[in-house]
Amino acid sequence: MKNEQHATDQVVAALLPRDKCAAAHGIELVTVRPGYAEATMQVREDMLNSYGTCHGGMILTLADTAFAYSSLSRNQQTVAQDLSINFIRPGQAGDTLTAIAEERTLGGRTGVYDITVTDSVGKTVALLRGKSFRIGGEIVTTEENEHD
Amino acid sequence: MKNEQHATDQVVAALLPRDKCAAAHGIELVTVRPGYAEATMQVREDMLNSYGTCHGGMILTLADTAFAYSSLSRNQQTVAQDLSINFIRPGQAGDTLTAIAEERTLGGRTGVYDITVTDSVGKTVALLRGKSFRIGGEIVTTEENEHD
Amino acid sequence: MKNEQHATDQVVAALLPRDKCAAAHGIELVTVRPGYAEATMQVREDMLNSYGTCHGGMILTLADTAFAYSSLSRNQQTVAQDLSINFIRPGQAGDTLTAIAEERTLGGRTGVYDITVTDSVGKTVALLRGKSFRIGGEIVTTEENEHD
Amino acid sequence: MKNEQHATDQVVAALLPRDKCAAAHGIELVTVRPGYAEATMQVREDMLNSYGTCHGGMILTLADTAFAYSSLSRNQQTVAQDLSINFIRPGQAGDTLTAIAEERTLGGRTGVYDITVTDSVGKTVALLRGKSFRIGGEIVTTEENEHD
Numbered sequence: 001m002k003n004e005q006h007a008t009d010q011v012v013a014a015l016l017p018r019d020k021c022a023a024a025h026g027i028e029l030v031t032v033r034p035g036y037a038e039a040t041m042q043v044r045e046d047m048l049n050s051y052g053t054c055h056g057g058m059i060l061t062l063a064d065t066a067f068a069y070s071s072l073s074r075n076q077q078t079v080a081q082d083l084s085i086n087f088i089r090p091g092q093a094g095d096t097l098t099a100i101a102e103e104r105t106l107g108g109r110t111g112v113y114d115i116t117v118t119d120s121v122g123k124t125v126a127l128l129r130g131k132s133f134r135i136g137g138e139i140v141t142t143e144e145n146e147h148d
Numbered sequence: 149m150k151n152e153q154h155a156t157d158q159v160v161a162a163l164l165p166r167d168k169c170a171a172a173h174g175i176e177l178v179t180v181r182p183g184y185a186e187a188t189m190q191v192r193e194d195m196l197n198s199y200g201t202c203h204g205g206m207i208l209t210l211a212d213t214a215f216a217y218s219s220l221s222r223n224q225q226t227v228a229q230d231l232s233i234n235f236i237r238p239g240q241a242g243d244t245l246t247a248i249a250e251e252r253t254l255g256g257r258t259g260v261y262d263i264t265v266t267d268s269v270g271k272t273v274a275l276l277r278g279k280s281f282r283i284g285g286e287i288v289t290t291e292e293n294e295h296d
Numbered sequence: 297m298k299n300e301q302h303a304t305d306q307v308v309a310a311l312l313p314r315d316k317c318a319a320a321h322g323i324e325l326v327t328v329r330p331g332y333a334e335a336t337m338q339v340r341e342d343m344l345n346s347y348g349t350c351h352g353g354m355i356l357t358l359a360d361t362a363f364a365y366s367s368l369s370r371n372q373q374t375v376a377q378d379l380s381i382n383f384i385r386p387g388q389a390g391d392t393l394t395a396i397a398e399e400r401t402l403g404g405r406t407g408v409y410d411i412t413v414t415d416s417v418g419k420t421v422a423l424l425r426g427k428s429f430r431i432g433g434e435i436v437t438t439e440e441n442e443h444d
Numbered sequence: 445m446k447n448e449q450h451a452t453d454q455v456v457a458a459l460l461p462r463d464k465c466a467a468a469h470g471i472e473l474v475t476v477r478p479g480y481a482e483a484t485m486q487v488r489e490d491m492l493n494s495y496g497t498c499h500g501g502m503i504l505t506l507a508d509t510a511f512a513y514s515s516l517s518r519n520q521q522t523v524a525q526d527l528s529i530n531f532i533r534p535g536q537a538g539d540t541l542t543a544i545a546e547e548r549t550l551g552g553r554t555g556v557y558d559i560t561v562t563d564s565v566g567k568t569v570a571l572l573r574g575k576s577f578r579i580g581g582e583i584v585t586t587e588e589n590e591h592d
Contacts, residue, residue, distance in 0.1 A: 014198075021203035024194035046172035049216070050162075055169035056216070056228050057209025064205040068197070080204050081554070082575065084232035084380055084528065086408050086427060088401055105384050105420050110525070112382050112423055114410075124401050127408055129425055131382060131526065229406070230427065232380065232528055234556050234575060236549055253532050253568050258377070260530050260571055262558075272549050275556055277573055279378065279530060310494075317499035320490035342468035345512070346458075351465035352512070352524050353505025360501040364493070376500050380528035 003142075004034045007075040010140040015072065019065075025058070027065050035103035037070035042096045054091030054125075063099045063115045063128045070101035070113055071132035075139050078111070083130040091117075091125050101130075109134040151290075152182045155223040158288040163220065167213075173206070175213050183251035185218035190244045202239030202273075211247045211263045211276045218249035218261055219280035223287050226259070231278040243268050249278075257282040299438075300330045303371045306436040311368065315361075321354070323361050331399035333366035338392045350387030350421075359395045359411045359424045366397035366409055367428035371435050374407070379426040387413075387421050397426075405430040447586075448478045451519040454584040459516065463509075469502070471509050479547035481514035486540045498535030498569075507543045507559045507572045514545035514557055515576035519583050522555070527574040539564050545574075553578040 012032050016022070022029075022039075025047070030038040039062060047058040064083060071078045091097050101115040115128040160180050164170070170177075170187075173195070178186040187210060195206040212231060219226045239245050249263040263276040308328050312318070318325075318335075321343070326334040335358060343354040360379060367374045387393050397411040411424040456476050460466070466473075466483075469491070474482040483506060491502040508527060515522045535541050545559040559572040 016198070018198040018200075019203075020194050020196045021206060022197075025205075046168050048168045049170075050164070050166040052166075055167075055209065055212070056231070057173075057205065057212040058169060060208040060212065060231075061203065061205025064203070064208065068204070080235050082232065082234045082526070083204070083208075084230065084425070086230045086401075086425075087228050088403065088408070104423055107384065112384070127400055127425070129380070129382075129423070230378070232573070234549075234573075236551065236556070252571055253530075255532065260532070275548055275573070277528070277530075277571070312494070314494040314496075315499075316490050316492045317502060318493075321501075342464050344464045345466075346460070346462040348462075351463075351505065351508070352527070353469075353501065353508040354465060356504040356508065356527075357499065357501025360499070360504065364500070376531050378528065378530045379500070379504075380526065382526045383524050 007140065007142050008032055008034055008073045010142055011072055011075050012069065014140050021061070022065050025061055027062055029069060032069050032073050034073050035070060035106070037066045037073060037101045039066040039069070039099050040096055043091050043093050045093070048093055052093060054097070056087060059091055059097065059117055059126050060085060062097055063117050063126065066099035066101035067113050067115050067128070067130040070103060071111055072139060077135050077137040077139060078132040079135055081131045081133045083128060085126050085128045087126050088124045091119060095120050097125060155288065155290050156180055156182055156221045158290055159220055159223050160217065162288050169209070170213050173209055175210055177217060180217050180221050182221050183218060183254070185214045185221060185249045187214040187217070187247050188244055191239050191241050193241070196241055200241060202245070204235060207239055207245065207265055207274050208233060210245055211265050211274065214247035214249035215261050215263050215276070215278040218251060219259055220287060223290070224282050225285040225287060226280040226282050229279045229281045231276060233274050233276045235274050236272045239267060239273050245273060303436065303438050304328055304330055304369045306438055307368055307371050308365065310436050317357070318361050321357055323358055325365060328365050328369050330369050331366060331402070333362045333369060333397045335362040335365070335395050336392055339387050339389050341389070344389055348389060350389070350393070352383060355387055355393065355413055355422050356381060358393055359413050359422065362395035362397035363409050363411050363424070363426040366399060367407055368435060373431050373433040373435060374428040375431055377427045377429045379424060381422050381424045383422050384420045387415060391416050393421060451584065451586050452476055452478055452517045454586055455516055455519050456513065458584050465505070466509050469505055471506055473513060476513050476517050478517050479514060479550070481510045481517060481545045483510040483513070483543050484540055487535050487537055489537070492537055496537060498541070500531060503535055503541065503561055503570050504529060506541055507561050507570065510543035510545035511557050511559050511572070511574040514547060515555055516583060520578050521581045521583060522576040522578050525554070525575045525577045527572060529570050529572045531570050532568045535563060535569050541569060
């Protein structure tokens with residue numbers, strides 16, 4: 001358990017500094033645990049659509065980031081296969097959105113993840129579901145990494 | 149027909165200058181016709197994930213933009229209800245991606261749109277399907293706009 | 297609360313006897329509460345595909361039934377807008393599958409529901425997400441039905 | 445080309461007689477070509493929901509059948525990974541519905557298929573998209589089957 005978290009921490013340490021898109025959008029990883037990731041993003045001016053609310057693509061960028069780290073958290077190379085989103089309510093300019101991604105199932109080479117995006121008062125902005133595919137190989141080599 | 153295209157052009161002229169997110173991501177609207185939109189985006193450095201390929205959220209931002217304008221093209225106020233994506237192959241750094249959104253059905257208050265994202269040699273990067281909901285009201289007032 | 301459940305019971309009593317498809321497939325409603333429905337179905341010989349496991353359409357029929365009753369449980373006329381399914385593992389011949397549908401969000405006229413199908417030892421067979429749309433009107437008239 | 449169709453015909457000849465669910469629901473395969481399948485189903489009394497229209501699960505059963513044969517048509521063992529449906533209009537009692545499944549992309553081990561369900565006057569009843577996964581191995585052994 002402790003070792004698993006250690007591997008997760010190393011995965012984040014290896015990948016996050018190279019994630020230019022997350023950095024450019026001010027996305028912060030609050031927590032990453034095996035099968036879980038929580039990320040935040042403030043809705044900036046350059047993220048607004050023509051209605052003055054958060055562009056759907058920006059909500060998806062935040063959610064996809066949380067999804068990616070939750071599926072990579074077990075130190076297995078994975079790729080996102082698909083992602084679906086239900087837009088529930090707009091994200092407001094200046095507000096900070098939170099995306100929580102949680103593993104629902106993991107078996108064989110595919111995993112299913114639920115991602116919920118909420119605004120700063122806890123209201124649901126979007127519900128997503130994503131599927132990952134394990135392409136083989138580990139992300140980081142850790143001595144502790146002896147679990148399957 | 150000509151009048152419909154005229155209304156579409158006015159919608160784009162009204163909305164695009166206010167779409168800060170599209171501008172910030174260098175998204176260009178190549179063509180917008182009633183029920184159709186084509187948009188391009190070059191994969192910049194700040195759009196890359198930790199694998200050095202286009203972040204899924206950026207592909208979604210491009211596709212969501214094409215989706216939005218195709219559903220707004222009929223001069224009816226609509227919102228995106230949901231969007232699903234199948235990631236087919238990575239978008240490469242520096243390449244220019246094209247998203248084409250086409251109306252599949254439009255009835256009552258909902259419309260279904262297929263969006264295809266391809267790379268610069270025409271290979272499919274992602275397939276998406278989105279659903280819009282008409283919330284009532286027109287976007288621009290046009291004398292010509294006498295069709296339903 | 298008690299009144300809400302009373303209305304839910306009346307909805308089920310009104311609709312279930314007319315649901316010929318559910319009856320023909322041996323689908324039983326175990327529990328229906330406001331925003332929740334649980335249904336079971338035994339995988340019969342005539343539900344098998346050419347691999348000898350439960351046809352995907354039959355899993356969807358069970359899940360769609362649970363989805364329908366969970367969204368109708370609040371005594372509002374609704375229709376299913378869309379449904380997506382991730383197939384996780386096969387349903388086995390002779391086994392009894394359980395579908396649990398739970399409301400995730402309900403606002404304006406749309407509701408989002410998660411449906412989980414499990415086999416008789418509790419393993420996940422499929423994960424679904426559905427969206428309903430309220431078309432207006434109540435299903436049954438109840439004196440108690442004074443909540444919004 | 446001719447050889448591919450021959451293999452497809454053999455796949456259908458091998459699988460269809462064992463597909464008890466398709467038979468029990470009166471589903472007929474009209475055409476199966478490599479990457480394409482067309483199936484029909486009459487909406488019987490025992491397929492109706494409590495509103496007297498075709499149960500969503502039955503539309504899904506028809507569509508899933510067309511999807512399955514289109515993805516198996518290339519004589520590769522595949523399983524359905526996921527399927528999403530947009531319900532557009534009801535299927536009417538007594539009407540014959542047609543589902544056409546077409547391959548959109550096929551690469552590596554996954555394929556994406558679009559399935560359209562129409563009623564007997566050609567109106568769209570449902571739009572679906574499904575994804576298949578190739579699990580390895582052929583369905584039938586054919587001398588002609590020398591293409592990859």
